Amino acid sequence: MEALFILSLIVYIVDIIILFYYGIHCFVMVKLFFKYRRNCESDPERLEQLVAKMKVWPKVTIQLPMFNEYYVAERLIDTTMLVRYPKNKLEVQVLDDSTDETTELVRKKVAFYKKKGYDIKLIHRVNRQGHKAGALKEAQEVAKGEFVAIFDADFMPAPDFLEKTVPYFYEADDIGMVQTRWGHINADYSILTKGQSLGIDGHFTIEQIARGGSGLWMNFNGTAGIWRKTCIYDAGNWSADTLTEDFDLSYRAELKGWRFKYIVDVVNPAELPATVSAYKSQQFRWCKGSIQTTVKLAPTIFRTDLPWKIKLEALTHLTNYLVHPLMVINIIATLPVLYFSERLGNLPDAIIGIAAVFFSLGTF
Numbered sequence: 001m002e003a004l005f006i007l008s009l010i011v012y013i014v015d016i017i018i019l020f021y022y023g024i025h026c027f028v029m030v031k032l033f034f035k036y037r038r039n040c041e042s043d044p045e046r047l048e049q050l051v052a053k054m055k056v057w058p059k060v061t062i063q064l065p066m067f068n069e070y071y072v073a074e075r076l077i078d079t080t081m082l083v084r085y086p087k088n089k090l091e092v093q094v095l096d097d098s099t100d101e102t103t104e105l106v107r108k109k110v111a112f113y114k115k116k117g118y119d120i121k122l123i124h125r126v127n128r129q130g131h132k133a134g135a136l137k138e139a140q141e142v143a144k145g146e147f148v149a150i151f152d153a154d155f156m157p158a159p160d161f162l163e164k165t166v167p168y169f170y171e172a173d174d175i176g177m178v179q180t181r182w183g184h185i186n187a188d189y190s191i192l193t194k195g196q197s198l199g200i201d202g203h204f205t206i207e208q209i210a211r212g213g214s215g216l217w218m219n220f221n222g223t224a225g226i227w228r229k230t231c232i233y234d235a236g237n238w239s240a241d242t243l244t245e246d247f248d249l250s251y252r253a254e255l256k257g258w259r260f261k262y263i264v265d266v267v268n269p270a271e272l273p274a275t276v277s278a279y280k281s282q283q284f285r286w287c288k289g290s291i292q293t294t295v296k297l298a299p300t301i302f303r304t305d306l307p308w309k310i311k312l313e314a315l316t317h318l319t320n321y322l323v324h325p326l327m328v329i330n331i332i333a334t335l336p337v338l339y340f341s342e343r344l345g346n347l348p349d350a351i352i353g354i355a356a357v358f359f360s361l362g363t364f
Contacts, residue, residue, distance in 0.1 A: 004336060005336065005337075008333050008336035008337050009337055011329065011333045012330070012333040012334065012337050015326055015329045015330050015333060016330065018322075018326055019323065019326050019327070019330065021316075022316070022320070022322075022323050022326075025316055028210075029206055029207050029210040029211075030206060030210075031210075032209075032210035032211075032213070032214045032216075033205075033206045033207075033209050033210045033213075035213075035214070036209065036210065036213025036214045037209050037213060037264075038213075039209075039212070039213035039214075040208070040209045040212055040213045040262045040263060040264045041263075041264060041265055042164050042263055042265050042266065047163075047164065047167050050167035050168065050170045050171060051167050053167075053170050054166075054167060054170040057085065057086050057089050057166065058089065058145075058146045058147060058166065059089050059090075059091070059144055059145045059146050059147075060085060060089060060090055060091070060145045060146070060147045060148075060149060060162060060166060060226070061091040061092070061093060061143040061144060061145030061147070061148045061149070062080055062083070062090070062091070062092045062093070062148075062149045062150075062151065062157075063093045063095055063136060063139055063143070063148060063149070063150050063151075064076055064077065064080060064092065064093065064094045064095060064150075064151055064153070065095040065097075065132050065135050065136060065150070065152065065153070066094070066095065066096055066097070066098065066102065066106075066152075066153040067096075067097045067098055067099075067128075067131075067132075067153075068098045068099060068100045068102055069098070069102055069153035069154075070098075070100060070101055070102045070105060072153050072154055072271065073096075073102050073105055073106050073109070073153060074105060074106075074109055075156065076151065076153050076154075076155065076156070077092075077094065077106070077109050077110070077113070077120075078109075079156040079157055080092060080151065080157050081113055081118060081120075082157075082159050083157050083158075083159055083161055083162055084159050084160060084162065084163055085162045085163070087117065087118065087119075088119075090118075090119065090162075091119045091120075091121075091143065091144045091145055092113075092118065092119065092120040092121070093120075093121060093123055093139050093142075093143060094106055094110055094120065094121070094122045094123065095123050095125075095135040095136065095139050096122060096123070096124045096125075097124075097125050097128045097131070097135055098124075103122075103124055106122055107122055107124075110122045119144075123135075123138070123139050123142075125138070129240075130238075130240035131240060132245060133238040133239060133240040133245035134238070134240055136150070136238045136245075137237055137238040140229070140232065140237065140238070143229065145229065146228070146229060147166060147169060147226055147227065147228055147229065148226065148227050148229055148232070149161070149162070149165075149225070149226035149227075150222070150223055150224075150225060150226075150227075151223050151224060151268070152222065152223040152270075154270050154271040155182075155223055155224060155268050155269070155270045155271075156185070156268060156269045156270070157224075157268055158180070158266055158267060158268045158269075160266065161180065161224075161226075161266060161268065162226070164180075164263060164266045165178040165180065165226050165263060165266065166178075166226070168261050168263070169228055171261075172259070174257060174258055174259050175228065175258075175259055175260070175261055176227065176228050176231030176234075176235075176253050176258030176259065176260060177220050177225055177226065177227045177228070177231060177250070177253070177258070177260045177261070178225060178226050178260070178261045178262075178263060179208065179212070179218070179219075179220055179221060179224070179225040179260065179261070179262050179263070180224050180225065180262075180263050180264075180266035180267070180268060181204045181205070181208075181224070181263075181264050181265070181266065181267045181268070182200055182204055182221070182223075182224055182267075182268060182270050183267040183268055183269040183270060184196075184197045184200070184269065184270060184271075184272055185269045185270065185271055186271055186272055186274060187272065189272075189274055190274065192273075192274070192275075192276065192279060193272045193273075193274060196272045196273065196279065197272060200272075204221075204264070205264060208262045208264070209262065209264055211262075211313065211317075212260060212261065212262030213262070215310075216309070216310055216313045216314075217250075217251065217254045217260075217310055217313060217314045217317070218250070218260050218262060219246065219247050219250035219251065219260075219317070220246045220247075220249065220250045220260070221246060222244075222245075222246035223268075223270075224268040224270075231253050231258050232249065232253075234253070234256050234258070235249055235252040235253035235255075235256055235258070236249075236252055237249075241292070241296070242289050242292035242293050242296060243285045243286075243288050243289030243292060244285070244286060244289025244290055244292070244293055245289075247289060247290060247293045247318075248289075248292075248293045248296065248297070251293065251297050251301070251314065251318075252297070254314075255297070255300060255301065255304065286321075287321045287324075290318060290319075290320070290321050291319075291321065293318060294315075294318040294319055297318070298315060298318060298319075301314050301315060301318075302315070
């Protein structure tokens, strides 16, 4: 019994210490947000200077990857064609891997805009090799744009998206990607969508500002962002060996020395998963993909000679989903500790007080 008590207490304390670290990390993110939030806001004067610097608008490709998105495919294409940009400098690639009626629907919509003189094409694959990453990689080879923007099927690109992102690439040659914020068109649909909107807003209005504004590593969120094509190639191109190809490519690019920019006030509305099954599928993909990316890149990040703050934040961001199993371990380890609670009476009050602080902050 004594050994079981000591073992459960050690597991409980170690678990609380790790949770304490992740809890403190949240406070650090909030502090960085307040300190650097101005760095992630659009600056009209700065944009004018950058537009003058680039002289002419560069060629841009917008990629629209989709798979069996019958009910939102037309909306995505229609809103994409409303994005303001010189018509002769914009290419749109509809990357359709669908196996249902979506393909024919998209084919008609693409033909409609082609007749209006837009440079838009349908790239339909039947093998789905590499899934989204594979579609992006194949389309990359024939993309005409110097810069490549990506929007998933459930998004509606903001009309000023390109006007407020492309100029920032001319701020410095090492700007590899510009990310913008996700909005929500169905946040009030249910308690589930409301909860998701709060969580996503926390990421985009706190965490991304804290990271992007302070110079720490941040990630491309898979959609509503635009890449410099040479950055994608330099980082090793899209890879399908993780479920979060966006996270993977982001950190590989930053390992190569590329910097990312985040613009918080360019908002692209999107549709949140409205069912529990869809939400669980999304979270499973994000969670498993993050851990896969951790296994793939953490050793390389750890061995680099980057400043410790950047490495620590990168590794913390990669492993953030570990909080969930740690909370489960915390609950399980609590049971034997409570069972042997009479033994805690022999511990000094100071130790119990410190443990209480760790528990409070670690599970904040």
